[in-house]
Amino acid sequence: MLSNLAVRDVETLIHPYTNLDAHRSAGPLVLERGDGVHVYDTEGRPYIEGMAGLWCTALGYSNGELVEAAREQMAKLPFTHLFSGRSHDPAIELAEVLKELMPVPTSKIFFTSSGSEANDTQVKLAWYLNNALGRPKKKKIIGRQRGYHGVTIATASMTGLPANHTDWDLPLPGFLHVGCPHFYRFAEPGETEAAFSQRLADELEATILREGPETVAAFIAEPVMGAGGAIVPPEGYFAAIQAVLARYEVRFIADEVICGFGRLGTWFGSEALGMRPDTLSFAKALTSGYVPLGGVSVDEPLYEAMRAQSLKIGTFGHGTTYSGHPVACAVALKTIEIYKRERIVEGVAAKAPHFQARLSRLAEHPIVGEACGLGLIGGLEIVADKASRRQYEPKAGVAARCVAFAQAEGLIVRFLMGDRIAVCPPLIITADEIDALFDRLTRALDRTADWIRAEGLE
Numbered sequence: 001m002l003s004n005l006a007v008r009d010v011e012t013l014i015h016p017y018t019n020l021d022a023h024r025s026a027g028p029l030v031l032e033r034g035d036g037v038h039v040y041d042t043e044g045r046p047y048i049e050g051m052a053g054l055w056c057t058a059l060g061y062s063n064g065e066l067v068e069a070a071r072e073q074m075a076k077l078p079f080t081h082l083f084s085g086r087s088h089d090p091a092i093e094l095a096e097v098l099k100e101l102m103p104v105p106t107s108k109i110f111f112t113s114s115g116s117e118a119n120d121t122q123v124k125l126a127w128y129l130n131n132a133l134g135r136p137k138k139k140k141i142i143g144r145q146r147g148y149h150g151v152t153i154a155t156a157s158m159t160g161l162p163a164n165h166t167d168w169d170l171p172l173p174g175f176l177h178v179g180c181p182h183f184y185r186f187a188e189p190g191e192t193e194a195a196f197s198q199r200l201a202d203e204l205e206a207t208i209l210r211e212g213p214e215t216v217a218a219f220i221a222e223p224v225m226g227a228g229g230a231i232v233p234p235e236g237y238f239a240a241i242q243a244v245l246a247r248y249e250v251r252f253i254a255d256e257v258i259c260g261f262g263r264l265g266t267w268f269g270s271e272a273l274g275m276r277p278d279t280l281s282f283a284k285a286l287t288s289g290y291v292p293l294g295g296v297s298v299d300e301p302l303y304e305a306m307r308a309q310s311l312k313i314g315t316f317g318h319g320t321t322y323s324g325h326p327v328a329c330a331v332a333l334k335t336i337e338i339y340k341r342e343r344i345v346e347g348v349a350a351k352a353p354h355f356q357a358r359l360s361r362l363a364e365h366p367i368v369g370e371a372c373g374l375g376l377i378g379g380l381e382i383v384a385d386k387a388s389r390r391q392y393e394p395k396a397g398v399a400a401r402c403v404a405f406a407q408a409e410g411l412i413v414r415f416l417m418g419d420r421i422a423v424c425p426p427l428i429i430t431a432d433e434i435d436a437l438f439d440r441l442t443r444a445l446d447r448t449a450d451w452i453r454a455e456g457l458e
């Protein structure tokens with residue numbers, strides 16, 4: 001029986017990334033408020049938000065300082081923009097703070113309102129740069145199978161997930177994908193992590209050579225793949241990939257939309273994984289998800305190219321109304337101040353071993369094939385047979401069922417393609433809350449195993 005709000009939802013709303021048919025009968029979980037790592041539904045039932053919303057609410061759900069920062073800025077100057085010579089204090093200050101934090105050479109910051117817009121901007125800037133450098137054919141973008149970079153036409157094209165391509169007439173021409181660095185699922189029998197990494201780098205090199213290095217502008221990668229399955233790359237992966245990119249002057253874009261701002265126990269995921277990108281995209285935890293804000297780092301050669309283009313055509317022709325929204329920038333400044341003051345990033349590094357130990361214990365569960373992660377992010381994969389790693393038919397919806405059982409146990413986690421389940425709690429989670437999270441997830445897996453037996457799926 002759907003609640004009144006759920007009925008009204010079904011009658012009026014289109015939900016992103018939702019099975020719209022199943023939604024009509026099941027209805028949504030309608031949330032009303034949050035406190036710490038918990039959210040509460042309209043009946044007052046609490047849930048541990050084991051996904052930090054959508055990988056973003058790093059400081060949890062009741063941070064009064066963030067609310068006050070937004071309120072103050074709204075009262076003072078709720079809106080102005082950065083177009084044509086206009087500016088404001090929060091954007092200037094935030095750009096200064098971010099320049100200091102960036103693990104890549106950064107001359108300037110360009111703000112967006114989302115991760116999709118940040119990555120879309122990266123595509124345009126890579127094209128723009130190559131036009132300015134007099135190499136207009138160098139435009140192709142390489143992403144990875146299961147990589148996730150957003151939903152605009154360009155970023156969905158960079159994304160390597162079928163849901164973003166099928167029936168959308170994507171990817172656009174000029175957007176290519178190389179193999180997913182998921183050792184558990186895609187390594188050959190007997191292959192070492194280093195050999196697997198080298199094989200993927202060789203595949204990247206073969207792709208660049210096949211297309212012609214003079215046509216390949218950029219490669220984009222998340223440090224830890226999020227929506228593609230919470231996948232940590234194997235030993236030596238980025239070192240091998242970077243050697244290829246350097247050989248063919250292919251720009252390296254790190255998509256830090258999930259890993260940026262502490263998720264892996266370092267300020268940026270690139271630092272945890274030995275990545276040396278040319279530029280970073282960021283969003284989500286920049287404001288702890290309280291208001292939308294994203295951005296990209298701009299290096300000096302790119303900035304000089306952008307300036308030269310502005311001279312030529314009279315403007316840098318890109319940006320949205322809300323690029324660098326003052327309220328969002330004020331909240332981001334407060335968020336970063338809290339990360340520093342409360343030593344949140346160091347706290348993640350300290351908590352991660354306990355989180356990862358509890359996660360890896362789930363690999364012993366009869367229906368779990370793999371359970372691993374990095375920092376405060378983890379993924380597990382449900383399999384039909386542990387020895388052969390055989391999976392259930394996608395239409396059986398096993399991981400979706402497990403997520404529903406978790407919800408009934410008071411835990412929100414997310415199912416992803418390939419019967420994978422992601423865990424990515426707020427960074428402020430305590431050791432006791434980590435234990436409660438994994439106790440509930442274990443019970444959800446037990447209930448899923450019972451359901452599999454009852455349905456005769458084995």
Ligand code: PLP
Pocket residue numbers: 054055113114115116117119148149150151222226227255256257258283284
């Ligand atoms: N990049 C990554 C790695 C993401 O996980 C996401 C969203 O989950 C995006 C980009 C897109 O960000 P947004 O949904 O804010 O457009």
